Amino acid sequence: MAPADQTRKAQTSKAISDDTASRLLAWYDAHHRELPWRVTPREHARGVRPDPYRIWLSEVMLQQTTVEAVKSYFLAFVEKWPDVEALAAAPTEDVMKAWAGLGYYSRARNLKACADLVAARGGRFPDTEIGLRELPGIGAYTSAAITAIAFDRHAAVVDGNVERVISRLFSITTPLSEAKAEIRVHVERMMPATRPGDFAQAMMDLGATICTPRRPRCMLCPLREDCSAVVSGDPENFPVRLPKADKPLRRGAAFVAMRDDGAILLRKRPEKGLLGGMTEVPTTAWTARVDGATTEAAAPFTGDWRRAGTIAHVFTHFALELEVFCAHIKGDALAGYFWSPAHEISGQALPTVMKKAIEAAIPGATKKPSPLSAKRPHD
Numbered sequence: 001m002a003p004a005d006q007t008r009k010a011q012t013s014k015a016i017s018d019d020t021a022s023r024l025l026a027w028y029d030a031h032h033r034e035l036p037w038r039v040t041p042r043e044h045a046r047g048v049r050p051d052p053y054r055i056w057l058s059e060v061m062l063q064q065t066t067v068e069a070v071k072s073y074f075l076a077f078v079e080k081w082p083d084v085e086a087l088a089a090a091p092t093e094d095v096m097k098a099w100a101g102l103g104y105y106s107r108a109r110n111l112k113a114c115a116d117l118v119a120a121r122g123g124r125f126p127d128t129e130i131g132l133r134e135l136p137g138i139g140a141y142t143s144a145a146i147t148a149i150a151f152d153r154h155a156a157v158v159d160g161n162v163e164r165v166i167s168r169l170f171s172i173t174t175p176l177s178e179a180k181a182e183i184r185v186h187v188e189r190m191m192p193a194t195r196p197g198d199f200a201q202a203m204m205d206l207g208a209t210i211c212t213p214r215r216p217r218c219m220l221c222p223l224r225e226d227c228s229a230v231v232s233g234d235p236e237n238f239p240v241r242l243p244k245a246d247k248p249l250r251r252g253a254a255f256v257a258m259r260d261d262g263a264i265l266l267r268k269r270p271e272k273g274l275l276g277g278m279t280e281v282p283t284t285a286w287t288a289r290v291d292g293a294t295t296e297a298a299a300p301f302t303g304d305w306r307r308a309g310t311i312a313h314v315f316t317h318f319a320l321e322l323e324v325f326c327a328h329i330k331g332d333a334l335a336g337y338f339w340s341p342a343h344e345i346s347g348q349a350l351p352t353v354m355k356k357a358i359e360a361a362i363p364g365a366t367k368k369p370s371p372l373s374a375k376r377p378h379d
Contacts, residue, residue: 020226021192021199027222028202033209035067036075041198050197052125053084055150059142060111064104064316067208073102087112088119096277096349104316105278105351109271110137127151148200156187157200161207167239168211168229176239211235249319252286253294254311254354256326256361257303262342264358264365265333266350274315279349281357282337286320294323301334303327308361313353320353326361343369 029041037058039050057077061070077098081087087095092112099108113136118125125146126132132143144155158166163176166183174182192199210221218230229235257265264281271277274288282300284292292298296305305325313320333339340348345358346368355366 020223021190023222024202024206025192025195025198028198028205031205031209032201033067033205036071036078038201044195044198049152050150052127052146052150054078055146056084056114056125056138056142057087057111059145059149060107060114060137061102063107063142065102069102073099083123084115084125085119085123087115092277093349096279097347100278100349101352101355103352105275107137109277114138125150127153129155145200149197152195152197154191154196155200156184156191157203158184158187159204159207161205161211162187162203163207164213164239165203165207165211165223168216168235169223169227171228171232171238173240175242177242179239247314247317247319249321250286250288250291251294251321251323252284252292253296253298253323253325254280254284254357255282255296255299255305256308256324256358257282257301257329258326258362259329259339262365263339264342264345264362265329265337266340266348267337275351275353277349278351278354279340280351280354283322283357286322288315288318296325299325299327301329303329311353311356311360313356322353322357324357324360 032038032040034040035058037050037054039048054074058070058074061074061077077087080094080098081090090112092109095112096105096108099105099111102108117135126134127147127150129140129143129147132138132146133140138146141157141159144157145159147153147155148157158180163180163183166172166186167176167179170186172179172182187203190199206221206223210217214236216235218224218227218235221227221230224230227235229238259265266279266281269275269278269280284294284298286292296307299305305327308324308326311322311324313322342365345365350358350366358365
């Protein structure tokens with residue numbers, strides 16, 4: 001960018017920053033989302049302060065995951081473990097089970113490691129970005145979000161929603177993958193002297209509810225008069241993205257073995273690597289880089305294996321197709337395996353891809369039993 005262009009953009013950013021922040025906060029006061037981890041503006045004005053534990057927990061869960069998907073998991077976690085000391089005292093296996101289905105399972109392992117460390121230090125989270133980044137699983141974005149939201153300290157919080165708002169506000173034509181630093185500078189310049197936590201949440205709410213990826217509701221936007229993308233008439237053209245590379249497709253097989261009483265044979269994956277520490281049915285040796293065998297001949301033990309269908313699952317860097325086979329097996333579990341009773345399947349630490357495989361073989365097996373079906377009949 002030429003020096004003159006840099007100067008013009010800096011002046012524009014500064015010119016709109018004071019009034020823009022106040023209008024954004026006024027909009028947030030009236031239209032903020034109600035979220036189970038959030039202290040609302042009205043509560044904040046009454047002196048209620050956010051719980052750093054709840055903010056940290058929500059931000060870790062929200063990494064690569066939508067708000068709607070996170071809500072039920074968050075509520076379940078804080079009911080079981082209401083503070084960081086309680087989470088630190090929980091068995092790792094219980095944490096992994098509670099996380100099952102939320103995806104990106106390294107987050108759960110880091111969550112437990114972080115809780116252990118914070119509890120060992122007296123249960124208090126650091127209140128600076130530098131201090132927070134020393135904890136497991138906390139990177140640049142998460143440390144900024146916790147610093148701003150939990151401690152109301154100045155930090156530039158930039159998630160996907162904020163990137164979209166800023167890219168449109170300033171018509172940033174640099175591809176998003178290369179525009180991170182430029183976007184952060186704009187956020188820092190726009191940040192008001194007071195209420196940095198509410199400002200961060202207001203920016204995110206604006207992107208989530210008004211400045212949406214498709215069909216943004218520009219007529220309702222409090223920043224409409226400042227937005228250069230609205231002036232040019234093409235807000236959906238921002239942010240600019242480079243074409244996505246196709247994800248490689250990997251293949252393999254999964255083997256669902258069931259006892260006559262409905263128990264399913266499971267094993268635990270290695271702690272490190274993809275789906276580390278989670279529970280699975282036996283599969284062939286597929287990875288993100290290589291295919292596994294796809295026929296019943298690759299089953300880890302003999303049985304009356306029959307094909308139950310094909311399931312598909314998409315990971316961050318690759319797609320996966322598994323041929324699913326099922327069989328009835330008798331006897332004790334082999335070394336490295338265990339039988340999970342039918343009524344406990346829904347509570348196992350099964351990632352979504354494994355739930356899909358089990359459901360292909362035994363429909364309904366991974367669903368939680370209804371309270372009525374769980375009741376014993378009267379004698």
